[in-house]
Amino acid sequence: MNHSDNILGDEEIKSLSQRLKNSQVTIVNLSCNIIGDKGAKYLAEILKDTQITTLNLFRNEIGDEGAKFLARHLKESRVTDLNLSDNYIGDEGAKYLAEILKDTQITRIDLRENNIGVCGAQYLDLAQGYTKRCSLKLDINYCANCQNYIRIISSYSSQMHQIANVTLYGDGIGTNAVNYLNQRFKEIPIVDLTLNSDELNAIESQYLAQAFNDIEIMNLNVHNCHVMQTNGIQYLVKIFRHSRIVELNLCKKQLKSTGAKYVANLLKEINIIDLNISMNCIEDEGVKHLVSGLKNNTIRRLLLSYNNIRHEGAKYLAEILKDTQITSLDLCYNRVGVHGAKYLANGLKNSQVTRLGLDGNMIKYKGYRYLIDTLEDTNLYSIDLHHNCIEEGLEKGTLLYTFNIERNPITIAKNIKKIFKELVSLNPLTSEFEFIVPKINISTVDVDNYIFLMKSLNDNPNTKAHIFEMLCRNDNHRYNFKITSKINEFITKIDDKFIAFIRSNLTDLLQVFDSYNYVNLVKQFQDMRSFVIVQNLLLRREQYISCYLDENKEILHPYIYEMLNEYKMPLYSRELQPSKKEAIISYYKNHSEIDGVQEIIDLL
Template sequence: MSQYKQQQKSKLIQGNQKLVEAWIKLENVLYTSDPLYDDNVTELNLLDDLKSVRKEEGNQLSKNNNNIKNNINNINNNFNSSSNRNLFVSGNGKRPQTSKTVLNQMQQLRNNTESLRKFQQNRPGSAQFNLSMGQFQGEQFQSSFNQGLNASKKERISKVASLKSLMNLRAQSRPHKAVGVSNNQQEKQDLKILEQIPKEDMSDLHVDQILDLFTAKCLDQKVEYKPEQAVKFIEKIKKQCKKRIFNISEQGLGLESAYTLAHIFQDNQHFQQLILEKNTLGCSGIALIGEALRYNNNIIHLNVQSNDINQDGFVSLFESLLENYSLVSLDLGSKEGLSRNKLNDFSAEHLGDLLRYKDIYQFLKLQGLSISIQGVEQILQGLQVSNSLVYLDISNNQIGVQLTELLYRYLQGTNIQELNISKNEIGDQGVVHLSEMYAIKPKLFRFRKLILSGNRIGSTGASRLFNGIQKNPYLEELVLDDNKFSGKLFCSVQNFLWENQKLKILSLNNCSITKEGGEYIGYGLSKNRFLQEIYLAENMLKDYGAKILANSLKENIALKILDLEGNRIGDEGGIALGNTLNSQEIKLEKVNLKDNKLHDYSGIILAEALRENKRILKFNIDRNPISYKYMDEIQKSVQFNISEKKRRQIPDYMEEMKDLQLFENQKYDNQEKQIQLNKKQRQVEKELEDFIKEKQREENIEFARSKKLEDELQNNTDEYNKMVDEFKYLTIDMEQFMNDIETKIKYTDNNINVARLDINRMNNEVEMSKQSRPQFKKRKQDQLFYQESKLQETIREITKTKAGQEGFQKELSLTRIEIEKLQKKLWRYEQGLDSEDEDEKLQKEIEKQKQIEEQLQKEQIQKELEDKENNKNKKKGGKKASKKKLKSSKNLKSSKNLKANNK
């Protein structure tokens, strides 16, 4: 045990001395640095300094090793307990003990052994002496640096060197967890030294906060904490976190890192943009970030692209953002990779509610989130109420044709300036909807930038689009990259370039444009005076298309950027472009001819053109078979143009300033002249006023006279009109009177004619009747004879039928009588009466009934015969028939009375 204790004591003293000497060296370096040696001082690496110090101290300690051993033997008994041993044992055996722990241990040694205390006090190179001196000098350095003492020496000290050395020292002595396993004793010892090492802030972000974040990152990735890597992490954060932007993308941050970031940004009021893209925060991590943003009203932009966020994470984030009033830009999109975000219908509904209730968002990016058509509709319903959104990106979602219908329905009247719906497969039908939007309601869709790349648009849809936006007053940039055009489309492009006066940027990269299409585009550019940038990369223009474009550039005075990359242009096209660029009237500033088939012939012409043309500031001719000589000449010409432009900027500004000063001086010189002119103007104005007054008085007199004459003339005209009206009324009355008389005369004439015709007709009838009486009588007698014969036949038939009916009725009556007899016999038999007397009575009564029935039948037959005879004799004598009817009616009544009596 004694050997182990001695080893630990020697390690303690060595570590104490090394740390103190390293801190003293750091202080000496900071104070003794050359003031002329400005920010170019090389950054110090404290770990290397510690190694060199250890070597130097090893030699000094070897000389005093014997004296230290003698003093240590006197205090062996002080290290018997386990608690004292723990103070000197390192946590993992890799790092030296911290300075504050060493102070406590040395204080215990000083109290226990007087000999060691005298040795430490008398020996200038001892650990206690060096530590106290280092602390004193460090405090002096910190106070003088903060108060600005000795500014002439310390103003030129490299802040980079001091910052890196401090970061190294803090990273070296920072408490940490190795692969998630904590050492509490080591952490307690390490926490004490943090109070003695100076703290340094970076853009209102404390170094300790960055180290906390690095420790959390190590826990998320399950790697060991390494001070060297921590220092590199701090330097990277220092480079990326500038201009109030906290950019920590692609760092593999997880849940532990999100927890640390939430603590940092809950109170941080310095940063305005938080960029966390391409990490693995997940749903729980983004929920913690959202909770921190509830209380931070300084962040205006949040980027969480590709963080493996799904429904739960987005819902919690949107609910937290309801209480944030500073965020105006939200990037939730996703790029290709393993940590893609996904926005389903439920989370899209929450996003729509957020946009509906918080009308403060100006930029919204939702690319690559696999949104369905229902989710897009819910988001657009929220945007329908918003008046603040100016940028919307819903690209790479493969929604389909229905997307344009929703845009047409919900984006009318909004203030969106830029719309990106690329890679959504809307096709020709979707582009037709967009063209109708622009053609029918151009004032309701004020897009200034429209991106439609990669949407499988053909020639028909594109031609409709160009026709629809031909006279649109808002669209300034149109991107149609990665589509396939051909045929009659380019004729509409030509007409569009001729008529449109607003578009400034047109991009048709990778659109299968051939030399024929280039011809139409060239003719369109020849008459266009407003387009400034055109991109035609990755097409098939070849030499012919390049020649047409070169000729059109001679007439175009507005184009500044021309991109013809990858168009298989050879020397013919390159020479034509070079001859065009040789003129000073061309205003092109950037030309891209990369990846073509240009050789040295083109290189010579282009190099000569760039010597003459001083406007070209960027000329890309890479990946062409041109010799290095000509490419170097071209780049030198471009560099010369850039330098000339920079050189001319100050003189140009000076000339403008002089012009402004001359203008101001002319103002002061012209003040007196202006005063005199004002006086003359006032006199002239007075004279004009007097003249105007006289004119007005004369005009008033003339007006009064003319008014009187007008009144008299008006009275005369009124009287004349009255007389005319009276005459009209009289003429109308006379005409009506004459018309009435004429109608009456016509009516009487008609009556007379009718009476005459009636008299003539009557006379004719009388004569006809006299002539046709005997013939009429014969005809009537014949008709009567024929009718009588028919009646007799019918009577015979009726009598036959009646005779048959009478026989049948007799048989029926006999059967009835027999049945009645039997019934009566039964009744008498039951009552016990005499049968013979009763039978005689019944026979008499039956005979009477038979006689009555025979009379009735005879009367009915006579009646029917009489009716027939009456019908025959109706015309001859109606009175006889009536008498017979009366007789028959009497007979009927009498028969009825008889029946009633019999009953």
């Protein structure tokens, strides 16, 4: 039944309510009328005798009294979807509704654009704690004083508390609103946060910094005026320095090259995962400014499409790729051309980039060849190359929307992810990542892979970006900052973790990799200058069969003797084995074919 926008008052609703009684109507749309509190009472009283499941009362001048009548009778109704947005409901009305939510069949309720403040929001939050199935849309009106007014618009689902959108309007956020925001979103992330105030100021930024301290923000939308205003970057840094931000969305903000310079300064102070700065016409000069903020940042996805970037801008970007964690780079529909493709090809060699978007850049066939000829030295496995005028040099029928690359041998990026997944696990008892022994007959790794993982992460810490992308980002675009922190902690302590692993799991390790030459293990860690690990391996040399040259496990490999001497560790026990020296020399003299024999004889 649709009676939207019919100027129905309370008397018309009184008559309509009687017709709805005992009817089979399930959907009722009464939006944009003048029902008021009295009309809401007439309607509420007959709900239990109807089949109504969807009730739309948007914009009907219903206040707290009307909400009270509805709340009283919703418990006995079949209503699952209730729209009360754009009415006059305040904190008192919100309290009435909150008290009955858990006893109703309501799964969706829309209370946006009412007069509900922080207190009313808290009533509804508490009610949602008992009503996990209910989806709530709400905005909060907050008056700090007579002159300053702020509106906090949020919509979120209580189903596992997974969705929260917040938009801040106006100026003058105060302590109550700050406390509400910080407490409300401690456990659930804000999916979209938009700052809609005209300008930021010192007092406002101080309050907002408290509100968003240690809060996860999946998508932060910042207006042009916040970036370009005097001290704007300083205020943004103050607000978000201690927030956990996934994406900073600056798309279509008319930043140009000057704005890009300000953004670079912001990136030097706060960490984000994804940066969208597309459609800002920042040009080459803007890229030149921006790269200073990209270096040594946590950014892993960078969107720079539609920015009129030419080959010089591509050069600036290519030069710093090796110093970033960027795994996905979107440069679609710029103007990098053949020379830009050449710069990018060189810059990609030592980078972590696995996906590259270059649609619409006029790189032509020559630029295409620059990229393809360097593939084996990169981590790339996907390139978008459509609209580049390169088809004349390709085999007929080649598709360029997404050029997926079959790599042989496997890239470092894929190797890192594969090995980490097999050799490292989150210990449920300690809540820390630890090395593990892979399962026998299932694993496709060997001992050398422990060394590869440690060497890769030590030599180039940015390779951890691939582990983050594998373990921290899920299909719902949520980002697990706790896991990121645990991975960073593991990498920081990786040598100590491996030593503890060797001490605790040596028997199992030898069982899985029984044919491995552990002399090689000592050599590789010595080459890596992991001296503490080498010492720990030497202390346990008697357990490595491959360290011995004879069946009786009496004579060690020359390299092991060499390392024992270097680390000032005894080659044998003079007290317990007084004749051991002569036995070693005699064995080596009879096996002169062994590399390094003469050096050990001379040493002894």
